[in-house]
Amino acid sequence: MAPPQDAATEGIVVRAALADGAIIEPTPATLLRRRVLGHAGLLVGGGVLVLIVLVALLAPWLAPHDPLDQELARKLIPPIWHDSAKATWTHPLGTDGFGRDYLSRLIYGARISLLIGVAAMLISGVIGTALGVTAGYFGGRVDMVVNFIITSRLSLPVVLVALAVVSLVGNSLWIVICVLGLLIWDRFAVVMRSSTQQVRNLDYVAAAQALGCSKARIIIAEIMPNVANNLIVVATLEMAHAILLEAALSFLGLGVQPPQPSWGLMVAEGKGYMFFDPWLVGIPGAALFALVLAINLMGDGVRDVTAPERRN
Amino acid sequence: MLIYACKRFGVAMLVAVAVSLLTFSLIYLSGDPAMALAGEAATQQDIEYIRKFYGYDRPLPVQYADWLTKALSGNFGYSHYLRQDVAEIIFSRLPVTMMLGACALVFALTLSIPLGVLAAMRPNTMIDRFALTLAVVGQALPSFWFALIMIFWFGIVWRLLPITGTESWVNFIMPAVALGYYVTPAVMRLTRTGMLEVLASDYIRTARAKGLRPPVVLFKHALRNAIIPVVSLAAVQFGFMLGGSIVIETIFAINGLGYLAWESIQRGDLPVMQAIVLILACFYIVLTYLADMLNAFLDPRIRVV
Amino acid sequence: MSDILEVASLAVDIPLAAGVLHPVQGVSFSIGRGETLCLVGESGCGKSLTALAIMDLLPRTAIRTADTLTLNGEDILNAGEGRMSDLRGNAMAMIFQEPMTSLNPAYTIGNQLEEALLRHRRVSRRDARDRAVMLLEKVGITAAASRLRQYPHQLSGGLRQRVMIAMSLMCGPALIIADEPTTALDVTIQAQILLLLAELQKEFHMGLLLITHDLGVVARVADRVVVMYAGQIVETGTAEQVFAAPRHPYTQGLLECIPIPGKTRRGANLGAIPGMVPTLIGDIQGCRFRERCTFAMPACAADVSFRPAEARDHVYRCLLTPAECADNFHRKVPA
Numbered sequence: 001m002a003p004p005q006d007a008a009t010e011g012i013v014v015r016a017a018l019a020d021g022a023i024i025e026p027t028p029a030t031l032l033r034r035r036v037l038g039h040a041g042l043l044v045g046g047g048v049l050v051l052i053v054l055v056a057l058l059a060p061w062l063a064p065h066d067p068l069d070q071e072l073a074r075k076l077i078p079p080i081w082h083d084s085a086k087a088t089w090t091h092p093l094g095t096d097g098f099g100r101d102y103l104s105r106l107i108y109g110a111r112i113s114l115l116i117g118v119a120a121m122l123i124s125g126v127i128g129t130a131l132g133v134t135a136g137y138f139g140g141r142v143d144m145v146v147n148f149i150i151t152s153r154l155s156l157p158v159v160l161v162a163l164a165v166v167s168l169v170g171n172s173l174w175i176v177i178c179v180l181g182l183l184i185w186d187r188f189a190v191v192m193r194s195s196t197q198q199v200r201n202l203d204y205v206a207a208a209q210a211l212g213c214s215k216a217r218i219i220i221a222e223i224m225p226n227v228a229n230n231l232i233v234v235a236t237l238e239m240a241h242a243i244l245l246e247a248a249l250s251f252l253g254l255g256v257q258p259p260q261p262s263w264g265l266m267v268a269e270g271k272g273y274m275f276f277d278p279w280l281v282g283i284p285g286a287a288l289f290a291l292v293l294a295i296n297l298m299g300d301g302v303r304d305v306t307a308p309e310r311r312n
Numbered sequence: 313m314l315i316y317a318c319k320r321f322g323v324a325m326l327v328a329v330a331v332s333l334l335t336f337s338l339i340y341l342s343g344d345p346a347m348a349l350a351g352e353a354a355t356q357q358d359i360e361y362i363r364k365f366y367g368y369d370r371p372l373p374v375q376y377a378d379w380l381t382k383a384l385s386g387n388f389g390y391s392h393y394l395r396q397d398v399a400e401i402i403f404s405r406l407p408v409t410m411m412l413g414a415c416a417l418v419f420a421l422t423l424s425i426p427l428g429v430l431a432a433m434r435p436n437t438m439i440d441r442f443a444l445t446l447a448v449v450g451q452a453l454p455s456f457w458f459a460l461i462m463i464f465w466f467g468i469v470w471r472l473l474p475i476t477g478t479e480s481w482v483n484f485i486m487p488a489v490a491l492g493y494y495v496t497p498a499v500m501r502l503t504r505t506g507m508l509e510v511l512a513s514d515y516i517r518t519a520r521a522k523g524l525r526p527p528v529v530l531f532k533h534a535l536r537n538a539i540i541p542v543v544s545l546a547a548v549q550f551g552f553m554l555g556g557s558i559v560i561e562t563i564f565a566i567n568g569l570g571y572l573a574w575e576s577i578q579r580g581d582l583p584v585m586q587a588i589v590l591i592l593a594c595f596y597i598v599l600t601y602l603a604d605m606l607n608a609f610l611d612p613r614i615r616v617v
Numbered sequence: 618m619s620d621i622l623e624v625a626s627l628a629v630d631i632p633l634a635a636g637v638l639h640p641v642q643g644v645s646f647s648i649g650r651g652e653t654l655c656l657v658g659e660s661g662c663g664k665s666l667t668a669l670a671i672m673d674l675l676p677r678t679a680i681r682t683a684d685t686l687t688l689n690g691e692d693i694l695n696a697g698e699g700r701m702s703d704l705r706g707n708a709m710a711m712i713f714q715e716p717m718t719s720l721n722p723a724y725t726i727g728n729q730l731e732e733a734l735l736r737h738r739r740v741s742r743r744d745a746r747d748r749a750v751m752l753l754e755k756v757g758i759t760a761a762a763s764r765l766r767q768y769p770h771q772l773s774g775g776l777r778q779r780v781m782i783a784m785s786l787m788c789g790p791a792l793i794i795a796d797e798p799t800t801a802l803d804v805t806i807q808a809q810i811l812l813l814l815a816e817l818q819k820e821f822h823m824g825l826l827l828i829t830h831d832l833g834v835v836a837r838v839a840d841r842v843v844v845m846y847a848g849q850i851v852e853t854g855t856a857e858q859v860f861a862a863p864r865h866p867y868t869q870g871l872l873e874c875i876p877i878p879g880k881t882r883r884g885a886n887l888g889a890i891p892g893m894v895p896t897l898i899g900d901i902q903g904c905r906f907r908e909r910c911t912f913a914m915p916a917c918a919a920d921v922s923f924r925p926a927e928a929r930d931h932v933y934r935c936l937l938t939p940a941e942c943a944d945n946f947h948r949k950v951p952a
Contacts, residue, residue: 148323151600152330154548155593157555160573161338164585167577168342244454248559251456252574267457278464285457293452300448514718520674521713522706522733522784536723612768613722 035305042301048294056110063104064090067261074099079279096266096280097273098259105261106287112262113243113291116177120242123181125235128188133227135189136196137219143193150189158183159248166254176255180242187241191234195227229306236299240292247288263288313615316608324601331593332383336376338589339582344368349392349582362392366583379586388587393579398587402569406591408478409561409568413554415484416492421546424496428503429535432511443504447497455556459490459563476565487564491557495549502545506538513537540610547603551596621792621824622648622671622709625685629663629670631678636898641666642848646841648792648824653815655835655856656828657871658845661894664828665714667845668794671826672711673701689791707737710785714797716777720769726780727765733787752783756813775806779813786817793818794826799834811838832875836860844868847894847905854931864926864933864942866910904934912937912945 036042055062077086079094079102087094093102135146165179199205200223208218247264249255256262258269263284270280342348346363354362363369366389367378382389388398431443466486467475474483510516511534519533558570565571569588576584608614629641641663648654656664670681673693686694688709693701705711713719720729730752731745740748746765753761756779769777778798785793795814799807815838818825829835835842839856844865852865863869873888892909895901903918904910910917916936923932926939935942 148326148330151323151327152334155327155331155551155596155600156334157552157589157592157596159556159558160589160592163558163574163577164338164589165341167580168339168348240452247454248456252559252562254577264454264456267454267460271460274460274464275468281457281460281464285454285460288454288457289452292454293448296448296452514713514715515721517674518713518719518781518784519721520702520705521672521711522736523702523704524706524732524736525702528736533721537721611723613770616768616771 032305036301039301039305041297042305045294045297045299045301048290049298052110052291052294053114055107056114059107059111063101063107064092065101065104067100067104067108068259069100070259071099076273076277078277079283082279093283094277094279096269100259102280102283105266106263106283109261109263109266109284109287110291112173112256112260113246113288116173116180116246116256117239117243117295119177120180120184120246121235121239123178124183124185124238124242125188125231127182128185129192129231131185132189132192133196133219133223136193137200137215137223139197139200146189146193150186153183153186156183159245162245162249163252163254166249171254171257173256173260176246176249180245184238184241184245187238188231188234191230192227195230196223199223199226229302232306233299233303236295236302240295240299243288243292243295313608316614317605320601320604324597328594328597331597332380332590333376335586335590335593336379339586345582348580351580383587383590389583391576391581391584393576393581394584398583401572401584402587402591405567405569405572408566409554409557409570412484412487412491412557412561412566412568413550415488416553417495417546417550418492419488420492420495420499420549423492424500425503425539425542428500429507429530431500431504432507433530435508440504443500447500450493450497453493455490455494456559456563458493459486459560462486462490463563478566483564483566487560487566490563491553491560494556495546495553498549499542499545502542503538506541507534510534510538536610540607543610544600544603544607547599547606548596551592551599554595555592619690620647620649621689622826623685623687624671625683627667627670627681627683627686629666629675630680630682631676632680633898639897639901640848641670644845644848644850646843646850646853648826650791650824651819651822653818653825653827653838653840655839655842656826656845657830657832657835657842659830659894662845663848664830664845665796668711668796668826668828671794672705672709673698674705674711703737706733706785706790707788708790709792709794710788710790712778712781712785712793712795712798715801716774716781717801719781720777722769725766725768726772730765730780730784730787733784737788748787749783752786753780755786755817756780756783757809758783774802775810778802778810782810782813782817786821789821790823792824792826794828796828797830798827800829800831807834814838832871844871848897849905850934851906852931852933854926854928854933858926858928858931862926862931862943863946864931864937864939865906865935866912866937866942866945867906868933869942869946904936 074091074095075097077088077091077095078084080087080089080092082094091101091103093106095101096105131146131149135143162179162183166176169175169179205218205222208222213221246255246262247267250262250264251268253268256265258265266284267281267288270277270284274281339345339348346359346366346368347354349366350359350362367375370378379389386399388402390396391398391401394401427439427443427446431440434440463475463486466473473486475486477483516529516534519529524533554569557568558574560566561568561570562574569592573585573588575581576588624647625645627641627644628639631638631640644663644667646654656667658664666675666679669675670679671686671693673681675681681694683694686692688704693704696704720726727746727749730749731742734740734745734748735742749765750761753764758764758776758779764772769780772780782798793814798814799810802810811834814825814827817823827834827838836856842852842854842856842859843850844852844859844867846867852859852863852868859868860872863872867890870888870890874890876887890909895905895908897905902920904913904921907913907917914936921934921936923934924939925932926942933942937945
């Protein structure tokens, strides 16, 4: 294009170029990708989480030993960074009080944490979202009833009730998952309720109603896509919550049972040796911390990039 | 405001009833409470004796009504394991847990509110990033691990603080921090968000245009409005803390309600378990009701119609 | 009659990621005792920022510069924050646009009024209360004593704005800056509030800087008028001069947009100024109005300075001569 002839019409030239398509506005997808790549927390959190998921999935190939294999002769070998004669590369993270390889237990422990986190999150997500969206969409009496249910649930001390139920019903892995799932749906319900309320009053819902769409169709097709990003953020938070709860339950002896390598249980087992062998407590705890931190960072990141106005 | 108070009170009562139903049905999860209570080594005779003693052979509604009416008058039954009335043992342990909860709350509020205010006053600076980092870290730290780390460094390695027991106030330092830090991120973020919003509002601009000094603008005008939702959150978090004290109390061997709960769960002492869950739930209901009232009182738009 | 406020070459710069924004540039005017100066212009032209710059209430990232900025002869450009906060609400007061949100919902009207006085004067609470009652009555609020105990949410928008006016008078300021005080109010109340301001100004012999985009308001109350466009002043003069004989093409365009009862024929097109306000980021050369000006010439791309119209106190920023401007105007508006 020829350079503008005089500065007086420069503005008009730029505007014309825009209309012409010579200067292209970025598409929403491009903008989203830029925001994602620019958000450090999302990248770091997502990266660590993917790493842990991969470790969990590839556990049988990554773990150098069987996590349940006990040999008391090998007990309490310190990790490789201690300068002790006993430390060896055969057991880079040392062994616990029963002679089991700590690295292998750590790797298999990731499976347990992730499984429980995802499963409990899904169960509580279904319950909470169903309750919340119903309350937000229908309002009135339905809303009152759901609010009542949520308040009743919030009044129950979660850890206590979980412990009591597990002690009475039995403590298999799936009972723990179900109990957690049935107890932590409250935030899903609250957030989905308020998101649905906000979206419900917008014009395109009214348009769908005017067209005679069935309620189910409106909920699925119009409302859900717009509350989806809130849902994802809460899902990450509750997954982290479930993981921490299971760790606490296992720590207290009423979660995953020995000899399973739950990280919480490993901390409990290491507690007695803490004075001389603190790594038995430090390593699994650090793993928990890293996993939960990664999930939280990712959740915060998703919230930031999908709705920057609601950033912290 | 009176009508609002009455309505909220009615709702609180209904929730209490619902919770009592849930608590009551808790013991039936194992199928037969008499068997659960009697334990594994019990004979059929023992089980029948227990069933009669605790009235588990009566129809359910009768059991519930009886239990509830007795509970309302302060009679929570009898514990065979402890050979004491449940009410006695609970109320002897309650003050310790209350004390722990109060210390934890004081710690949490003293740390999080000023931090939130500072972060809002200087957004995107070092202090803001520090506050947000602290919040993110605090939310990811497992409470039992944090407690153990503190015990290791402050109790074992540096020998600064006592590890167990409740002899003096020094014993409460680590448990209070371990219990309170979990609440800190939420309160800090809410204070920060609230202050950011309020500081950008028109009436703060008016206050500055009147020439009011910065502390007056910050505390009299800004914080007064921003703190209102924080009060509700703090009350709710206090309720959660009391429920979550079970982990901290067992680690630090503090003889409070949480430790009692854990012991009872291990022993299968059902009446005590039930009573603790009910009491903590009712406490939470009372707390949230008071928080609602305080909230309404602080906001003239609700208080003065 | 010495000037209460003197402003010379006031500029506000705001650094952004995309460059430096210049929302206010080269603004100069003065206000004398008992004089009403109206600052006119469309939304986004920099009027509010000019007011905030005078009061030193700009956002933290903004930088203000000026050759002169004095209040009652005192330099307020380089005065520290301590001195400025002593002057705000005291020697100069400001009334904002949104009465609904400008009062703190947590405190009574009385509390907020009294605090304005107690901050700057050593008087008793009772004296402060008496003055508050007196001023509330002056702004036309009945049952003033009981109003003191009310909260903002119990008052209507019009009442709240009256309270804001009373609040600005608590310390008897020499200068009041009113930033679009009636824009958010019902049309029926607008006139009342303006007349009130005019009366109070006469009674207390204050200077009034009235910021507005409503020319009807200007015609009613202004002694002098300053027309702003895209951060710069394009025309300054007495109300009569600017309304009867506008010289700058932008001012002319504004006046053409207003229907004149009795003159504008039914069905005739009202004037409109095509185009949009230009971006103010980065160094801008020349007249900022040239893209929308029907009479733009290549020379407009270089900086344009002020020139006087027929009267010496009527100046405008354009290359066209007064005679050419007059011609342009009379051609469009039938006499």
